[in-house]
Amino acid sequence: xxxxxxxxxxxxxxxxxxxxxxxxxxxxxxxxxxxxxxxxxxxxxxxxxxxxxxxxxxxxxxxxxxxxxxxxxxxxxxxxxxxxxxxxxxxxxxxxxxxxxxxxxxxxxxxxxxxxxxxxxxxxxxxxxxxxxxxxxxxxxxxxxxxxxxxxxxxxxxxxxxxxxxxxxxxxxxxxxxxxxxxxxxxxxxxxxxxxxxxxxxxxxxxxxxxxxxxxxxxxxxxxxxxxxxxxxxxxxxxxxxxxxxxxxxxxxxxxxxxxxxxxxxxxxxxxxxxxxxxxxxxxxxxxxxxxxxxxxxxxxxxxxxxxxxxxxxxxxxxxxxxxxxxxxxxxxxxxxxxxxxxxxxxxxxxxxxxxxxxxxxxxxxxxxxxxxxxxxxxxxxxxxxxxxxxxxxxxxxxxxxxxxxxxxxxxxxxxxxxxxxxxxxxxxxxxxxxxxxxxxxxxxxxxxxxxxxxx
Amino acid sequence: xxxxxxxxxxxxxxxxxxxxxxxxxxxxxxxxxxxxxxxxxxxxxxxxxxxxxxxxxxxxxxxxxxxxxxxxxxxxxxxxxxxxxxxxxxxxxxxxxxxxxxxxxxxxxxxxxxxxxxxxxxxxxxxxxxxxxxxxxxxxxxxxxxxxxxxxxxxxxxxxxxxxxxxxxxxxxxxxxxxxxxxxxxxxxxx
Numbered sequence: 001x002x003x004x005x006x007x008x009x010x011x012x013x014x015x016x017x018x019x020x021x022x023x024x025x026x027x028x029x030x031x032x033x034x035x036x037x038x039x040x041x042x043x044x045x046x047x048x049x050x051x052x053x054x055x056x057x058x059x060x061x062x063x064x065x066x067x068x069x070x071x072x073x074x075x076x077x078x079x080x081x082x083x084x085x086x087x088x089x090x091x092x093x094x095x096x097x098x099x100x101x102x103x104x105x106x107x108x109x110x111x112x113x114x115x116x117x118x119x120x121x122x123x124x125x126x127x128x129x130x131x132x133x134x135x136x137x138x139x140x141x142x143x144x145x146x147x148x149x150x151x152x153x154x155x156x157x158x159x160x161x162x163x164x165x166x167x168x169x170x171x172x173x174x175x176x177x178x179x180x181x182x183x184x185x186x187x188x189x190x191x192x193x194x195x196x197x198x199x200x201x202x203x204x205x206x207x208x209x210x211x212x213x214x215x216x217x218x219x220x221x222x223x224x225x226x227x228x229x230x231x232x233x234x235x236x237x238x239x240x241x242x243x244x245x246x247x248x249x250x251x252x253x254x255x256x257x258x259x260x261x262x263x264x265x266x267x268x269x270x271x272x273x274x275x276x277x278x279x280x281x282x283x284x285x286x287x288x289x290x291x292x293x294x295x296x297x298x299x300x301x302x303x304x305x306x307x308x309x310x311x312x313x314x315x316x317x318x319x320x321x322x323x324x325x326x327x328x329x330x331x332x333x334x335x336x337x338x339x340x341x342x343x344x345x346x347x348x349x350x351x352x353x354x355x356x357x358x359x360x361x362x363x364x365x366x367x368x369x370x371x372x373x374x375x376x377x378x379x380x381x382x383x384x385x386x387x388x389x390x391x392x393x394x395x396x397x398x399x400x401x402x403x404x405x406x407x408x409x410x411x412x413x414x415x416x417x418x419x420x421x422x423x424x425x426x427x428x429x430x431x432x433x434x435x436x437x438x439x440x441x442x443x444x445x446x447x448x449x450x451x452x453x454x455x456x
Numbered sequence: 457x458x459x460x461x462x463x464x465x466x467x468x469x470x471x472x473x474x475x476x477x478x479x480x481x482x483x484x485x486x487x488x489x490x491x492x493x494x495x496x497x498x499x500x501x502x503x504x505x506x507x508x509x510x511x512x513x514x515x516x517x518x519x520x521x522x523x524x525x526x527x528x529x530x531x532x533x534x535x536x537x538x539x540x541x542x543x544x545x546x547x548x549x550x551x552x553x554x555x556x557x558x559x560x561x562x563x564x565x566x567x568x569x570x571x572x573x574x575x576x577x578x579x580x581x582x583x584x585x586x587x588x589x590x591x592x593x594x595x596x597x598x599x600x601x602x603x604x605x606x607x608x609x610x611x612x613x614x615x616x617x618x619x620x621x622x623x624x625x626x627x628x629x630x631x632x633x634x635x636x637x638x639x640x641x642x643x644x645x646x647x
Contacts, residue, residue, distance in 0.1 A: 005619070009622060010609075011609045109603065109604055111564040111566060111603065111608070112565065112566050112604070114606040114609055148606075149511070149548045150560075150615060151606075152618040153618070185498055187504075187508075188508065188511060189546075190507055190511070190547070190548040190549055191546050191547040191548030206501060207504040207505060207507055207542065208506075209541055210546070225500045266608060266609060268608035268611060269565075270569060274608075276609065310604075340608065342566055344569060356564065356565050356568055357565055360564055360604075448574070449573055450563075450568070451563060451572075451574075451577055452577065
């Protein structure tokens with residue numbers, strides 16, 4: 001038996017008015033309280049396992065319908081309707097030809113995103129409950145939680161929580177007298193960002209290299225171990241118990257049209273109170289950054305915000321009022337992504353920031369598709385050249401011609417993700433690149449973002 | 457991925473495919489074999505035990521050497537080439553020896569905005585090792601530059617062996633962490 005880590009962390013989880021009707025608290029119940037991961041606490045304080053008990057009395061198809069009615073969209077990045085995804089699984093649940101699997105994607109590696117970790121830390125039972133409900137709706141035999149390898153202490157905690165659920169009879173054989181057998185297994189990753197892509201995750205789960213698969217067949221037809229599989233993000237599955245508790249129609253009223261519910265936003269970078277904020281979808285970005293996070297921490301003006309994890313195109317000042325949901329961010333040329341806001345003030349050199357991001361993608365490209373493997377390295381080299389004062393004006397055209405040859409030409413979205421920040425930086429902050437080329441030094445004067453002791 | 461280093465044992469480097477002398481070959485302890493077999497039984501396909509078994513190998517052998525990969529292949533009953541391919545794909549399997557306390561410093565954008573580059577230099581200065589260059593002469597420290605550790609809000613973020621220290625690590629905090637390592641308060645690497 002391993003000891004469960006009880007070290008408090010320093011994130012901000014709450015704000016005045018959180019938990020009221022305007023800002024419902026559905027996912028972060030008890031965040032910050034280190035005892036909250038116990039089943040008894042979850043059941044006594046946070047209506048734990050109420051939704052599961054109700055769902056197990058319902059027809060599996062009715063559960064899926066309820067999630068569909070809620071309009072819940074996947075919180076991993078793409079924003080695909082979760083209920084629709086569930087309904088892609090083979091319909092005939094009595095058919096024993098297939099073994100159905102539910103996989104929870106907890107391979108949180110997107111720079112700027114740290115939301116899944118909070119759920120695993122403080123509310124693992126809400127995830128387990130969501131996975132039981134999802135497993136029942138699709139009549140799965142096993143749920144796998146793929147957790148990134150760095151989260152060893154969270155894996156230990158999650159396994160202990162799963163054991164508590166097993167002891168209570170919520171997992172295992174003949175759950176609560178329904179005759180349905182289901183268990184959840186935790187699978188530890190080993191440090192590859194690409195495994196957050198769902199088919200790469202399946203390969204990794206099967207014990208292979210995490211290289212994305214050719215789609216179709218989609219996972220709902222042939223997923224883990226060749227069987228029908230649904231992959232959902234941690235936050236998506238954790239949102240399922242509140243949906244069943246309040247009813248899909250009621251949940252759909254939260255948030256903005258077609259983007260229902262609450263979402264966890266993680267704010268990092270140059271703000272006074274960085275941390276985790278659960279807000280209804282469609283909350284304006286400047287309300288979150290200025291009001292809740294207290295604005296710039298350095299006293300300098302905020303120059304750029306990446307609105308949903310590093311893969312999303314940057315937004316500049318004129319778009320800071322954007323309501324944060326999938327559709328509105330898309331309309332402004334960015335993405336909802338994984339909900340991690342990275343705030344950069346005026347002192348940040350955009351060229352350095354872009355180089356740091358593209359270095360990440362060049363490092364994490366799995367190497368399967370040529371455009372991404374070679375293109376990301378080229379982008380890194382070109383940006384490196386500009387940053388170190390050896391850039392030429394033609395380099396900017398070269399970058400602009402390179403990105404369309406990477407984006408949408410790869411099996412998985414990693415190539416597109418790498419192009420997002422580069423394209424948007426070049427489009428919105430072109431003068432900084434030009435300044436870099438002509439003056440051979442940074443336009444901004446802040447501290448360096450790149451270390452001088454050699455890269456990996 | 458541009459980081460496959462040739463696996464090597466603690467004594468001499470080994471090219472991929474080169475065999476260790478029989479006398480140096482190590483194998484899993486019986487407990488580890490039992491653990492791997494228990495994991496294999498949990499999955500519908502024994503291949504799925506590759507990643508967990510490599511984690512166990514890293515714990516047992518200290519790092520994932522070629523011998524460790526072969527031991528994994530033997531324990532599961534899968535081709536050695538498959539294990540080599542998997543072990544070199546994932547960055548968390550250390551293919552060369554690391555120190556007793558392995559510092560992974562995140563230098564990605566959120567941490568960089570709050571001084572991760574400077575922190576990495578500080579870590580290198582204090583421990584006297586370069587990132588990715590193997591352990592210090594006394595075997596105590598090693599440093600690695602890693603990508604996002606999901607501690608963005610309280611950046612910069614450092615992972616020491618298996619535990620994340622994400623409390624706005626500055627020089628003072630770094631010294632505290634290193635002192636605690638010297639006193640042996642943190643989980644050592646091979647556990």
